[in-house]
Amino acid sequence: MSYEPIIGLEVHVQLATASKMFASAACGSGAPPNTLTDPVVLALPGALPVLNKAALDAVIRTGLLLGCRINPVCRWDRKNYFYPDSPKNYQISQYDQPVCLGGEVEIELPGPTPAVMGEHRRIPLTRIHLEEDVGKLTHGAGDSLIDFNRAGTPLMEIVTEPALRSPDEAFAFLTALRTLLVCAGISDCDMEKGQMRCDANISIRPVGETKLGTKVELKNLNSISYVRAGIAKEIARQLAVVAAGGALTQETRLYDGESGRSAAMRSKEMAHDYRYFPDPDLLPVHIDEAWQADLRASLPERPFDRQRRFIADLSLAYSACAVLIRDRALADFFEETVHAGTAPQAAANWTTNDLLRELTAASLPLRESKVTPAHIAGLAALVKQGVVSSSQARDVFSEMFASGETAAVVVERKGLRQSTDTTQLAAWCDAALAAHAGSVAQIRAGNPKAINSIKGAVMKLSAGKANPRLVDEILRQRLGI
Amino acid sequence: MSQPPDLNIDYVARLARLELTPDERRAYAAQLGGILHYLDVIKQADVSGVEPSAHPLPIHNVWREDRPQPGLTVEQALQNAPRKRDDQFVVPRVID
């Protein structure tokens, strides 16, 4: 019998707010332990929560980007359970009236080669709700330490339908979601820092069966590649159990990315009786059309929409699009370069190759780049006019990047302007011909490719300033070929 | 008054994280049984079509702007902690 896997994801995303979900203490990572707290975060007697509007706005914006229905009335509920990282021993969350219902995430599967776009699919969502993060436990030999700095950070939980069919789809889902959320400024989605966390519900069933099989919840998938590997391993584990005639048990398993193995969790929360009820300290939120319209106006173009537009309107190669849409600022930079008059493919090459290379080498973020779209447009124009060769242009780019000067200034300062002075060119050519008698002989013997070494010599003599087209003309004229 | 058949006092005490002595267990089961017997009066009320009220007044959309405020110092945060080490709260080792 052949089986198919059914995968659903629950993704927790920390929202990039300055203060906490229900407290005014600052959010942040890397601060010394227990320095980002207040009476509310620590759940001291008498402390009360107050909603951070920016966090709610972020979730509504996410919902609008993902085509969710925005609940006209959403509500805050308490999820009651005891755990040392949870200061109140209940989590403020949303039970039956979340901010967003439905919606979908568009994903792109890998193509046959990196230059070819893969298939796109839409993964339906169940809901998106807003809740608060817990503190951080560090386990020692005999005890555990708790730092509540992270406690109360706004956390958006995105729940998919059981609609993913492969580890690759899960990988593509998280990639697409991360790109979208980073692009909209909703989260930094750094999985290493725990800003994005993913649990997967995995089951298998015989192909053709419509009921869902026994589901296993896989936790601790704390990088995108762990998500792919962990799900693949879990599917393989379930198939092996079934193949051996065994039965699967519904359980929660912790994945260990290092070893690639998972193990059933030992401490099972006794029955999941969370006793949800509306938080009496918080009031419902009514989200009207005007509010949504305001937020809609602040939304960026979605990355895959942008990719479609780049391909359709700018005839840009897919491989360049794929790089550009991953980074909203870079794609904006690219578009501005095109608006400044640069041909799209050239603009794409400059931004995705040269600019990114220089930024990486200098460990600079794009916003600190001294090279602006106008710089690139200027340089591209000089190349087009034949003032500099493309190899010179690369050096000019590096100079611009280092100094912030325009291409024209760099070309003048470095004397890089290509020489079109035919007398000078002829003199360099003659000198090169004289110095490379062997190559001349080869040419005459019927090997025209030997001209390249002579051209190289001319470029060397001219310190790269000789216009290659004119050099070629003069040499051929001299050689009579 | 006897304990209603569906009051599982051990289950409730576990959920509430309250360890009960055998005497307490018996006493609470009996008392809660009596109280629940009284509370069952609400089952007679006609509440069809009635909206529940979680709050006494129908207020909504209360929030604050996203501006961080100074909170507690680490000393204040830990001043009442029964056990602390390295500026953190200490609990018996938690297993996953």
Place this chain on the structure above:
Amino acid sequence: MDTALIHQPLSALTGLLAERRVSSVEMMAAFIARTKAVEPRLHAFNSFDEPAALAAARASDERRTLGRILGPLDGIPIGIKDAIAVAGAPLTCSSKMLANFVSPYDATVIERLRAGGAIPWGRLNLDEFAMGSSTENSANGVTLNPWDLTRVAGGSSGGSAAAVAASQAPAALGSDTGGSIRQPAAFCGLVGVKPTYGTVSRYGLAAFASSLDQIGPLTRNVDDAALLLGVIAGHDPRDSTSLARPAPDFPVEMVARRGPWKLGVPAEYFREGLDPAVAAAVRKAIDFYSAQGGEIREVSLPVAAEYAIAAYYIIATAECSSNLARYDGIRYGHRTQNATDAIDLYARSRAEGFGDEVKRRILLGTYVLSSGYYDAYYLRAQKLRTLIRQDYLRALDGLDALVTPTTPTPAFRPGEKTADPLSMYLADIFTVGVNLAGLPAVSLPCGFTAAGLPVGLQLIGRHFEEPRLFAVARSYEQAHAWHKMRPTVASSE
């Protein structure tokens, strides 16, 4: 020291300070001396900080010398229920759980008192975490009634009521979740106010049941209640349920409202179970209003009378079971020795730290929220809450206030009701519906039983209509002298 000083209402004390006939330090010293003298008999205080109180009084005197007083209550001590956070002071909630807890922050009401120059005075006893009606559920022992030391002061704000009645403080703050200000006010012959839900910030009040809790004043007379409520009321951005409207100027608006009054008498509340002396005193008060030209109308509260207690105990305990989950011995509070793991730590710390009634309510609240019972109990109670509010608003239509007894009986004896928790719950019949509906209510003295125990009259108004309630209460108070009576424990000095 003039012993008369400590028996004065706030309105008189402010005058004495303004006329420089007494300094704040002298006044504070008098209340300290009085507290020390009667405290062994009463036990109204869990603790007090004498040096801090005197330092605050000195600072007030200096302000007054410079002509820079901060408000009408500058230099006057106000007793504080030990469930309200005062920075640097113990906050025990009369629980072993918080025996060693010191709050690092001020409740909003404390900030407001301080901003007005008032002196937060003492940590007043209560039923543990405000759960109870007699202050018997205190880990620190019962507070006795200044009018009769063989009886309870009521609860949960029993310490607040006893301290004012015994002149250990001229006024105090309590909190009222189901009658916890009004009932001890009635038992101790004081004015007690449960404001409209949201009028006073709950920030810094250790929560019992969030959707029901309100802080309010316990005072010697209505003018004092209006004055003190004015100082502590108003919007607080740290409490989401705080009303966004500015608090009225209670003393000014109160005198702007005049009778004769249209009052409603709920028929269901004058039936069996009502103590004859209480019934007689309340009837006489109603006759007074009628004689003043008032219109007395019989009204009905069918849903509230039948279901309010049940709905209240479901909602209050559900909220308490969750609100008190934070007491786990990790960040603060009582912690058991040698716990083997976190679950053991929770279960034993909480078993050791909480008293009997708190455990009972946590268990009940956990049960009514638990899987399979939520709809039958909690959700149904919330629907009844809607109907109960409608009940009150319908009854109040066209009226200035509803009139009821505050309690079915006068102060009872310690131990009289502890064996049967349900009997204690049932005594909340007149007060809990008001909290479910979020309405304002006042209890004021309306006479004494033959045995000399005070009787309380409850006036219930529409939302936000405290000034009208105060005016109705004041017109009775000005024609009677009950509020000027002092208990023997006070005159024994």
